[in-house]
Amino acid sequence: xxxxxxxxxxxxxxxxxxxxxxxxxxxxxxxxxxxxxxxxxxxxxxxxxxxxxxxxxxxxxxxxxxxxxxxxxxxxxxxxxxxxxxxxxxxxxxxxxxxxxxxxxxxxxxxxxxxxxxxxxxxxxxxxxxxxxxxxxxxxxxxxxxxxxxxxxxxxxxxxxxxxxxxxxxxxxxxxxxxxxxxxxxxxxxxxxxxxxxxxxxxxxxxxxxxxxxxxxxxxxxxxxxxxxxxxxxxxxxxxxxxxxxxxxxxxxxxxxxxxxxxxxxxxxxxxxxxxxxxxxxxxxxxxxxxxxxxxxxxxxxxxxxxxxxxxxxxxxxxxxxxxxxxxxxxxxxxxxxxxxxxxxxxxxxxxxxxxxxxxxxxxxxxxxxxxxxxxxxxxxxxxxxxxxxxxxxxxxxxxxxxxxxxxxxxxxxx
Amino acid sequence: xxxxxxxxxxxxxxxxxxxxxxxxxxxxxxxxxxxxxxxxxxxxxxxxxxxxxxxxxxxxxxxxxxxxxxxxxxxxxxxxxxxxxxxxxxxxxxxxxxxxxxxxxxxxxxxxxxxxxxxxxxxxxxxxxxxxxxxxxxxxxxxxxxxxxxxxxxxxxxxxxxxxxxxxxxxxxxxxxxxxxxxxxxxxxxxxxxxxxxxxxxxxxxxxxxxxxxxxxxxxxxxxxxxxxxxxxxxxxxxxxxxxxxxxxxxxxx
Ligand SMILES: Nc1ncnc2c1ncn2[C@@H]1O[C@H](COP(=O)(O)OP(=O)(O)OP(=O)(O)O)[C@@H](O)[C@H]1O
Ligand SMILES: [Mg+2]
Numbered sequence: 001x002x003x004x005x006x007x008x009x010x011x012x013x014x015x016x017x018x019x020x021x022x023x024x025x026x027x028x029x030x031x032x033x034x035x036x037x038x039x040x041x042x043x044x045x046x047x048x049x050x051x052x053x054x055x056x057x058x059x060x061x062x063x064x065x066x067x068x069x070x071x072x073x074x075x076x077x078x079x080x081x082x083x084x085x086x087x088x089x090x091x092x093x094x095x096x097x098x099x100x101x102x103x104x105x106x107x108x109x110x111x112x113x114x115x116x117x118x119x120x121x122x123x124x125x126x127x128x129x130x131x132x133x134x135x136x137x138x139x140x141x142x143x144x145x146x147x148x149x150x151x152x153x154x155x156x157x158x159x160x161x162x163x164x165x166x167x168x169x170x171x172x173x174x175x176x177x178x179x180x181x182x183x184x185x186x187x188x189x190x191x192x193x194x195x196x197x198x199x200x201x202x203x204x205x206x207x208x209x210x211x212x213x214x215x216x217x218x219x220x221x222x223x224x225x226x227x228x229x230x231x232x233x234x235x236x237x238x239x240x241x242x243x244x245x246x247x248x249x250x251x252x253x254x255x256x257x258x259x260x261x262x263x264x265x266x267x268x269x270x271x272x273x274x275x276x277x278x279x280x281x282x283x284x285x286x287x288x289x290x291x292x293x294x295x296x297x298x299x300x301x302x303x304x305x306x307x308x309x310x311x312x313x314x315x316x317x318x319x320x321x322x323x324x325x326x327x328x329x330x331x332x333x334x335x336x337x338x339x340x341x342x343x344x345x346x347x348x349x350x351x352x353x354x355x356x357x358x359x360x361x362x363x364x365x366x367x368x369x370x371x372x373x374x375x376x377x378x379x380x381x382x383x384x385x386x387x388x389x390x391x392x393x394x395x396x397x398x399x400x401x402x403x404x405x406x407x408x409x410x411x412x413x414x415x
Numbered sequence: 416x417x418x419x420x421x422x423x424x425x426x427x428x429x430x431x432x433x434x435x436x437x438x439x440x441x442x443x444x445x446x447x448x449x450x451x452x453x454x455x456x457x458x459x460x461x462x463x464x465x466x467x468x469x470x471x472x473x474x475x476x477x478x479x480x481x482x483x484x485x486x487x488x489x490x491x492x493x494x495x496x497x498x499x500x501x502x503x504x505x506x507x508x509x510x511x512x513x514x515x516x517x518x519x520x521x522x523x524x525x526x527x528x529x530x531x532x533x534x535x536x537x538x539x540x541x542x543x544x545x546x547x548x549x550x551x552x553x554x555x556x557x558x559x560x561x562x563x564x565x566x567x568x569x570x571x572x573x574x575x576x577x578x579x580x581x582x583x584x585x586x587x588x589x590x591x592x593x594x595x596x597x598x599x600x601x602x603x604x605x606x607x608x609x610x611x612x613x614x615x616x617x618x619x620x621x622x623x624x625x626x627x628x629x630x631x632x633x634x635x636x637x638x639x640x641x642x643x644x645x646x647x648x649x650x651x652x653x654x655x656x657x658x659x660x661x662x663x664x665x666x667x668x669x
Contacts, residue, residue: 325513356512360472365509368469369519369575370497370526379522383558384513 051308051340052278056121060132063125072124075302075334076243077270081215084189085126089163091133097153103144104176106152108136115139115167119193120221120247127219130163130189137165142176142202149394151179157186159213164190168204172197172225177394179205183238186214194222196230198252203231203393209404210239218244226252226281233392234290236263236271237404245274250284250313259288261303261322262388262401264381264408265331267296274304277320279313288320291388293381294331295409305337305351314345321352325384327377374410381409417447417484417500417582419615424479426460426467434475437463439640441479445583445615452618452626452651455637456659461619462506464637465587468617469503470496483583498527500582504572504589506619511559516571517541519559520578527579544577548604565592573604580608585617590625602628623655638662 057063066085068078078085098106116137122128140152168178174197196202208216216239224230236242248257263271277286292301303322324333337351358380366376382405389401426438437460445451455461467474468481470493481488483499491499511519520541525531532540545552548570560568569589576584586605590598606629608614618629626634626648634650635642636659643662644650 358512361509362511364469364471364493365505365511366514366519366523367493368497368503368505369523369579370494371522372494372526375522375526379518380511380513382513383515383518 060128083161109139119223126189133163134165139167143171149177153181155184166192170200170202175201177203189217196228200228205233208236214239220246222248224255227254233260243272247276261290263292265299272302276306279309286318295327297330299331311342317347324355420482425477452631460640502581502584504586506587508568
């Protein structure tokens with residue numbers, strides 16, 4: 001399933017006006033695919049405006065009502081969450097459970113907290129809607145150079161339409177893994193700001209194991225300082241509609257990010273991730289690797305990967321890939337990589353996207369070697385997703401995820 | 416002493432034009448240690464026979480039986496057949512995304528033996544077999560058959576044959592698509608497997624060239640869904656010279 005296109009040393013100086021498609025931006029979309037199926041036939045070039053020029057506002061009234069035709073919404077079932085894009089949301093505090101760790105504080109802070117708005121701003125209506133309403137923001141602040149881990153769990157959000165805001169700050173030279181675990185029911189639009197000071201080393205895992213009915217729209221905005229490293233992991237297994245869109249700005253020279261994603265959509269689930277990496281400093285490095293499996297009628301996944309290498313980002317190195325494994329009929333996986341390059345001086349930039357099928361012939365082949373049907377499916381899915389699981393770097397979580405994936409496979413995930 | 420016994424086998428497939436009869440009464444007995452070559456023109460039903468033995472769901476058995484040491488193979492699931500000692504080297508091996516050759520081989524071996532193979536000797540065996548088949552060790556970490564050339568896929572089939580040690584193996588056109596060097600390597604692999612385990616072989620082929628390296632005890636001419644003639648190795652030579660025309664012309668002509 002190997003499909004890659006590598007690109008180096010090409011330049012584009014096009015700076016299109018906001019909201020008009022860029023005629024000349026060097027936007028690469030899937031050109032080569034080692035695939036058997038590509039659900040939406042999206043080959044060739046798709047014009048997009050320069051990603052950094054998208055309209056931003058914290059004011060919900062600045063965004064038109066969502067129609068579903070907007071670039072950011074066109075793959076999402078917007079009619080199913082008009083409450084989150086159009087209604088006034090509940091911005092009150094909610095219950096969290098948190099493990100504790102020395103040098104990590106978890107607290108509610110007022111809207112006036114100086115960190116709010118420093119990592120990024122809303123680019124769509126649901127995000128702005130949430131931004132406008134939260135009473136307090138949940139702030140997770142990491143200091144201390146020792147490695148440590150904390151898990152913050154939300155399990156009792158209920159079905160009130162909510163707006164929420166979270167700040168995760170890693171002070172200069174600090175190090176930690178922050179796991180955000182989500183279970184139970186929810187209807188939530190939220191913004192999460194992730195701020196890495198100089199040389200900080202932070203892993204953020206957003207784990208979606210919601211109930212079947214949950215709707216979760218999240219925008220993660222990360223800003224990475226000089227020589228700092230962010231590992232960002234999105235794991236979406238449970239929920240009706242889960243849309244987690246991480247935007248990462250490599251803001252300091254030598255900053256580095258690894259963005260991992262793992263998703264398993266079963267019947268009727270919509271799992272979406274719009275990943276955006278903005279190389280805005282020299283010698284910055286990014287790797288994006290999202291892998292998903294789909295099984296069951298109307299299992300639906302969307303992955304959009306935008307990488308923008310800005311004109312300040314000389315000597316950067318980036319690679320993004322998305323792979324999907326289709327396990328049954330009736331599913332749809334969209335996979336859309338975009339690469340924009342505004343500087344002539346890059347070390348490397350590449351992307352890959354592929355969607356492969358696990359079909360009856362494969363099943364027959366494995367079974368003809370003595371392997372049972374159940375084991376055959378497990379083998380294929382585990383083999384496929386393990387690559388991502390193993391990169392998370394938290395052994396306990398990795399073991400838990402392996403089990404969760406197997407539960408997805410045999411449909412025994414507690415739903 | 417193991418025996419694979421095919422009796423009066425009738426097989427059809429469902430097509431857009433309705434049910435299509437392919438096998439029309441196949442009788443064939445293979446004893447452990449014997450090599451049977453089946454030769455026949457395109458479309459005569461050779462692969463259908465192979466797939467039916469392995470249990471491919473597409474092929475519908477209308478009547479007949481396949482017995483392995485007294486047990487009815489047709490009643491077994493595909494995986495149970497493999498565990499009972501049957502192996503099919505496919506004409507077109509399938510690509511398996513996400514599963515490395517190493518992982519696949521270990522899982523298959525474990526399934527067939529009922530327990531995981533001892534890790535040390537297993538790794539050694541895999542290496543040795545790959546080496547024998549001139550498969551670069553990087554293949555071990557590649558996904559099964561993914562991006563393999565035609566010849567590499569065939570080697571990978573024989574690698575499995577060597578490691579899984581079946582009682583009976585059906586090789587469906589393992590020779591096609593191989594250049595002469597690869598043909599020798601693959602044939603050596605088959606001969607080695609037979610020398611080591613004494614398995615019985617059903618060698619399906621179009622051409623006689625593989626029979627220079629793997630010497631059959633019996634040759635069967637397969638035409639129109641059944642065995643039209645059988646003999647010893649000399650029958651292969653005759654086919655080489657005369658082709659299948661003799662079997663294809665209607666009997667009322669000439
Ligand atoms: N699934 C199917 N649908 C329709 N026809 C089929 C199907 N499978 C096999 N056939 C037909 O059955 C006949 C026998 O096919 P089979 O593949 O067994 O032949 P073969 O002897 O192996 O030929 P070759 O030498 O080309 O490999 C052919 O006419 C083929 O087209
Ligand atoms: Mg054939």
